[in-house]
Amino acid sequence: MQLTERKMEKSLCTLAAHKYSCVYHCAAAESQHSQNDSNSCTEVTHYRCNKKKLHRKNISRDSEEENNGEKKDASKTDEKKTQLDCPPLGLESLRVDDSQIRASSSQRSGLGPHRGRLNIQSGIADGDLYDGAWCAGYKDQNQWLEVDAIYLTLFTGVVLQGKNSIWSWDWVHTYKVQLSNDSVTWKTCMNGTEEAIFEGTRTHGPRCSTWYINGTVCLRAEILGCRVHDPDDIYSSEQDLGSKDPLDFRHHNYKEMRKLMKSVTEECPDITRIYTIGRSYTGLKLYVMEISDNPGKHELGEPEFRYVAGMHGNEALGRELVLNLMQYLCKEYKKGNQRVVRLVTDTRIHLLPSMNPDGYEEAYKKGSELAGWAEGRYSFEGIDLNSNFPDLNNIMWDAEEMAGDKSKVSNHYIPIPEYYTQEDAMVSPETRAVISWMQDIPFVLSANLHGGELVVSYPFDCTVGWAPQEDTPTADNAFFRWLATVYASTNLVMANPNRRLCHHEDFQAHNNIINGGAWHTVPGSMNDFSYMHTNCFEVTVELSCDKYPHVSELPIEWENNKESLLVYMEQIHRGIKGVVRDKMTKQGISDAVIKVEDHDHDIRSAADGDYWRLLNPGEYKVVVWAEGYIPSMRRCHVGMEPRATICDFTLTKIPLQRLKEIRTKGLKIPQDLLQLRLRALRLRKLRATTKVLNQRRVGQRRLQEERKARGA
Secondary structure, three states: OEEEOOOOOOOOOOOEEOOEEEEEEEEOOEEEEOOOOOOOOOEEEEEEEOOOOEEEEEEEOOOHHHHHHHHHOHHHHHHHHHHOOOOEOOOOOOOOOHHHEEEOOOOOHHHOHHHOEOOOOOOOOOOOOOOOOEEOOOOOOOEEEEEEOOOOEEEEEEEEEOOOOOOOEEEEEEEEEEEEOOOOOOEEOEEOOEEOOEEOOOOOOOOEEEEOOOOOOEEEEEEEEEEOOOOOOOOOOOOOOOOOOOOOOOOOOHHHHHHHHHHHHHHOOOOEEEEEEEEOOOOOEEEEEEEOOOOOOOOOOOOEEEEEEOOOOOOHHHHHHHHHHHHHHHHHHHHOOHHHHHHHHHOEEEEEOOOOHHHHHHHHHHOOOOOOOOOOOOOOOOOOHHHOOOOHHHHHHHHHHHHOOHHHOOOOOOOOOHHHHOOOOOOOHHHHHHHHHHHHOOEEEEEEEEOOOOEEEEOOOOOHHHOOOOOOOOOOHHHHHHHHHHHHHHOOOOOOOOOOOOOOOOHHHHOOEEEHHHHOOOOOOHHHHHHHHOOOEEEEEEOOOOOOOOHHHHHHHHHHHHHHHHHHHHHHHOOEEEEEEEOOOOOEOOOOEEEEOOOOOOEEOOOOOEEEEOOOOEEEEEEEEOOOEEOEEEEEEEOOOOOOEEOOEEEEEOOHHHHHHHHHOOOOOOHHHHHHHHHHHHHHHHHHHHHHHHHHHHHHHHHHHHHHHHHO
């Protein structure tokens, strides 16, 4: 790999491009193949050249020596952190434009230099325009990948991966680094009097020296470097300021996250409250920040909103954005920002920054550039929480098929299946905690924050018969598309028509929104479960091409998403809302069914009788009924402004004589009522088995601690 160099007084390898270019030269290349990113290693090579000898250090993801070294000598960890101080140039985050990357040759356009970006993903089929690496057109030691840094830059390291493919394994074993100021004259980084040969790993490598014998010269890369002052560049002082908001822009591990959340409650005690909804497999608490003008209490008529982040532990941006959001809402509320004051006053907001804290801690140990594509994605037990919820879709579709008439099948509040409540069910404690949380609070709107792409997907995520890809709309497809569009159109990166594709899918062709099933089927997603088991509408937001952005990117990402996060929350006030009351007692009626004509998805009133039905502007015929009451109907108008229309209902009890007649005739209990009872029964079973499993895990952890104490 070639890097352009400018001489500096310090004896360091300064890499830059075109004016300051960095080139990886495949020196003795042995290439090898890598099946997928979950098994592939990500390697960072740090180097500094002085006049006598090159000092370098290779850090591999699965390096046993690194783990042992951390335990033996804390100073080595400090040294490693120091070496990582310079941020990535931005190949993975796309800050480096395609025009800044060149190569000696390419096998074809789909394997061109623009594909040589760290963690870039290929499609299922090899041979298209969006393959999983840069691959040289020749198998020799004259192949190179060049990156133009544009500005004078002090380069401190490179991070390498092999090709992303399920069909072939290709990577580089060893490589050289060269520097240039003009991309014509190159100076090789030296190790004393010899040219330095850097080692790749089994799945990585750049001028390439050796490669896997059965493969070819392929790599994905990131370059670490710090921009330095250039006296000849009059624009060198124009650095990207990122964000003017005084927020804590850094990656927070579990302990740091707790401290930050505590500091927010101390700064804004009148509108914040921290509570927990459960624990992870290893015992880490799932913390939630509540923000409301009356924290700790559901207020009649006030809708409940939630953001969930960190379902995949290595998708760290969502976690940090949620932490940023709680700080921002606190500070702006204190300033009297009327938009924020209105949000906090009219909405009860719940923020869960880390649904999978075990996975995050695993990714955090590796850091933003070494965590790779899958490190920390799964729970401690190896469960993908994104598909760990009950598949209620096919339960409903199968019932409709058997009944032959959709109107005879309940379209909401579908019970959890019996098998899911068993102790031996493969259900993570994190998923169990979130399901219980959903039952305790009458959420209306939510978003599930992910990373690795730039798109907003909406239900259904699961397809009929689990077809790989098929557009599978809900009864509220129009409103879900509106929700997705609201976020995507206000996100600064998604809304940029000139942005580059993250990997291989062109979501701009769909205005950066897509039906989940049309993208790829996900049975048991939280979005689908939320819609079919509760009253809550939820979408998935893929926030960034880079799952785990470098800390230097966090202020920029906050600005990219700030307006989207706020405007999406405001959508909770669209549609209709009201209270369903008993005509005689004036008390609220819980579990009343709210049915909108031409919408085959009903909702139910909360414990106090209040309800919220998200709807697009228009005129609607709404029917409300409850057990033992005569149904009531009225027409409700929804306007264009984000302010819900009040549609209250008063129900009259069925006369006692009529109830006696119904019981005498032995008429069947309505299907919806049976569903409601079964739903409550299954939830009690789930909570009971969860309690048993949690107690068992606590006992196991105590036993392990006692054994460790005895061993010490």
